[in-house]
Amino acid sequence: MCGIIGRFGADGIDAVDDVLHGLKNLEYRGYDSAGIAVQGPNGIDIHKQSGTIDRLAAELDERPPEPRSHLAIGHTRWSTHGRPTDENAHPHTGCHGRVAVVHNGIIDNHETLRAELTAAGHEFDSETDTEVVAHLVEEYLPGAATPRDAFTRAVGRLEGSYAIALLVDGVDALFATRAGSPLVLGVGETGCFLASDVPAFLDHTDRVVYLEDGDVTVVTADGYAITTLDGEPVDRPVETVEWDPEDTQKGTHDHFMSKEIFEQPTSLSQALQGRVDPATQGVTLERFDPGAFADVSAVHLIGCGTSYHAALYGAILLRQHGVPAQAFLASEYSAVTDSETPLVIGVTQSGETADTLGALRTAQEAGLRTLALTNVVGSTAARECDDVLYIRAGPEIGVAATKTFASQVATLVLLTARITSDVGATPVDPDCLRAITSLPDVVKEVLATSNAFDLATRFHTADAHFFIGRGAAYPVALEGALKLKEISYEHAEGFPAGELKHGPLALVTESTPVIAVFTGHEDERLLANVREVQARGAPVVGLLSESSTTVAGVVDEALTFPDTHPLLSPVPATVQLQLLSYHIANLLNRPIDKPRNLAKSVTVE
Structure with a gap:
């Protein structure tokens, strides 16, 4: 839910401006409060405010970090633990200010850790689960061979979901890890970024590394290194994002929602491009050869919110054409197989929706085939599912989904045409496939x-x-x-x-x-x-x-x-x-x- 960003820039780079700009690009992930931590020669400088990022920006104008630094982390919050107050805003620090941390997710065992740390003499300033991370790292720093060791030892104590970025006073490095919450590395010519989502840094680079659960990343002046928690090197590919930076700006519209409503002719064209032959009404889906769905006896579609409504449409469409199909709210899904072994389709714009990912994992544990219908290349759903079909709507910033729903529906029509063709069910009306191109x-x-x-x-x-x-x-x-x-x-x-x-x-x-x-x-x-x-x-x-x-x-x-x-x-x-x-x-x-x-x-x- 929350948005995090970290910046390690080359010499001469002002990380504060880049982080603040990244936070504005991530504000759709939360806007209860915002904050930034800057690595400086006199310690870690913290600025945070409840309310919008504009309030944080105003404070930074009045009290800018001196001197400017190439290393900073930032956070925009959607409250889970604790009210949206200045004290509960991220970044959080330990007792001595040696560590600053930003976090997306929920630390399930934070109460146990808080009690343990309080007994050891730590004093807490917030109601959040996140603060325990800073205190844990600070507790382990004196006895650790390196700051990374203190960080990984602390992470090893955590239970729950998290994406974390962390600074240690006097250490010219950015530490990060993830488990169940998204985190992506941006690789640019002027240094690196770490963020919850690509739009945070798309103005600076389109080269990204999608981190996976358990990855530990350390960014320094020499670049970045990704390892397991135990220190084993991990190789993750660098991919190129095809989104245009202008896609993440409002342009002439008053709101992102308005802009994205009016982008729907374009997003639909992208969803359909190369997938329908106007002459033959044949449907071609990349990654799926003819017969790819021949063994499908039933379909379960799962989703949340708007994506659930698209899933419900898809289930109705499939049933109308003779394919047994049901739509489920992801949070209520149970992979009951009985005599059938359904194809389970997770409909998720971001590919990171926790309830949908949980339902897909339930299906996989039951031995069912899973397919992610998603908008985001490299998302968790896209990586974890057996198959993926992209809706190709482009970035959607508005909290209220618009163009992604239209692209989900159009893509489900094409998917229905392919499934019915492969299993020999009632074919989709050729007039429908002819009309979809218009x-x-x-x-x-x-x-x-x-x-x-x-x-x-x-x-x-x-x-x-x-x-x-x-x-x-x-x-x-x-x-x-x-x-x-x-x-x-x-x-x-x-x-x-x-x-x-x-x-x-x-x-x-x-x-x-x-x-x-x-x-x-x-x-x-x-x-x-x-x-x-x-x-x-x-x-x-x-x-x-x-x-x-x-x-x-x-x-x-x-x-x-x-x-x-x-x-x-x-x-x-x-x-x-x-x-x-x-x-x-x-x-x-x-x-x-x-x-x-x-x-x-x-x-x-």
């Missing part, structure tokens, strides 16, 4: 013609918003409600349309707009549900294709999208709901890119 243009037209702002102006003060749909429209309803609640803080719920009369209808009033998602499938049945809520006085917004004249004559307001294949309608429909949520949140003056209590990458369970 999907970027369909979304482009939605973005150019949407009247979502007008509807947001009318409904942004409503008591609640209900979203309903049937079949493949149900995941769209869930996603629309999630987008609205997470960035506007207004009450919103998504339901299968038929469930309204089994309880939720009691909440429908004249002040409760109901957004009904029509995809061209089961529209008549959905219209019956629309009339049910209209009979209770609720205004109904129909989300429908331009040719749905029958539906348009019944609903009170309409959000339309160009005609496309019914299986693909969820994509332009979701884009309209993203715009509606964005405009409502903007009218309510919400911090759209920094919704309270949320962060982009959920790397703790």
Whole structure:
């Protein structure tokens, strides 16, 4: 959840500016508090503040570290242990200020370690689990042959998940390790970076090393060395990231969410590029030769939040084509095999979502084949799963997922086409595969013609918003409600349309707009549900294709999208709901890119 960054620069490099810039690029990972530790000739200089990184930047302007240093670490926090206060902000130090540490994850045995260290005379200043790391290293330094030995001895005592970067006073080195939380090394011409995510340093280098659990990294003036905890050398490849640094900036948009909504024609084009033959409607997926899925008897799709909604869509699609499939919330997944041995697909934007990784590992322990459907090359899910299929959406900074959902859905259509072909199930309609190549243009037209702002102006003060749909429209309803609640803080719920009369209808009033998602499938049945809520006085917004004249004559307001294949309608429909949520949140003056209590990458369970 939290974002960490470390910088070891060449002579003349100002690590403080680079770390501060990296923290701004990582703010989507947490924004409760922020801090920086700078290695200097007079000790480690600590600056930290609760609140946004701008507050930290203001303090650094008022009290800049002197002299400037080439070595620093930084942290932007999403609180797990302890409130978002100055005292709980990272970096944390030991009793004597000899060690400064930043950490992402949860130290499960921190209470035991804290009690042990307190008995040994250590005094703690914060409520966090992280502080025990600094005290442990400081406890071991006097008896250690090298600072690295003290660091690895301390790490050996830790239980839980962590990515750690650490400085030792007077030692010109940056120490780091990971277990269950992401950490990537950036290798540049002017030194190295360590960070939770590539956007932290993409302005400086596109050459990266993806560290794995148990790796211990020490960065010095001579470069970097990666070993096991026991000191055995480890060789990790240097890879090139294809993302453009401009992709991680807002450009002319007020918010990252707006920018990423409008990037969807491009992200969809990237997801589809080279995978569909417009002439034959054949689907080619890199890494998967014909017959790669011939032994698949069933499919389990797992995910969290928006990725779960994409997984739910994928399961519906597979079942419609004769392949047994279920979608599971990753946090609730149990790999029950019985007589079937399903292919388990982990749908995860970051590839680092803790609940999804845990579910995938459960599946692997049960002997099941796993496939990561992810956006991030080199992520943990991509490395650990048997197979990986990238959605190729490009970096997504906004906490509320937008373009990655569209790319997940499009990629799941292609994956369904391949699976059904390999197992001899009902093939995906060739018209659907023909239409999918035009999907970027369909979304482009939605973005150019949407009247979502007008509807947001009318409904942004409503008591609640209900979203309903049937079949493949149900995941769209869930996603629309999630987008609205997470960035506007207004009450919103998504339901299968038929469930309204089994309880939720009691909440429908004249002040409760109901957004009904029509995809061209089961529209008549959905219209019956629309009339049910209209009979209770609720205004109904129909989300429908331009040719749905029958539906348009019944609903009170309409959000339309160009005609496309019914299986693909969820994509332009979701884009309209993203715009509606964005405009409502903007009218309510919400911090759209920094919704309270949320962060982009959920790397703790």
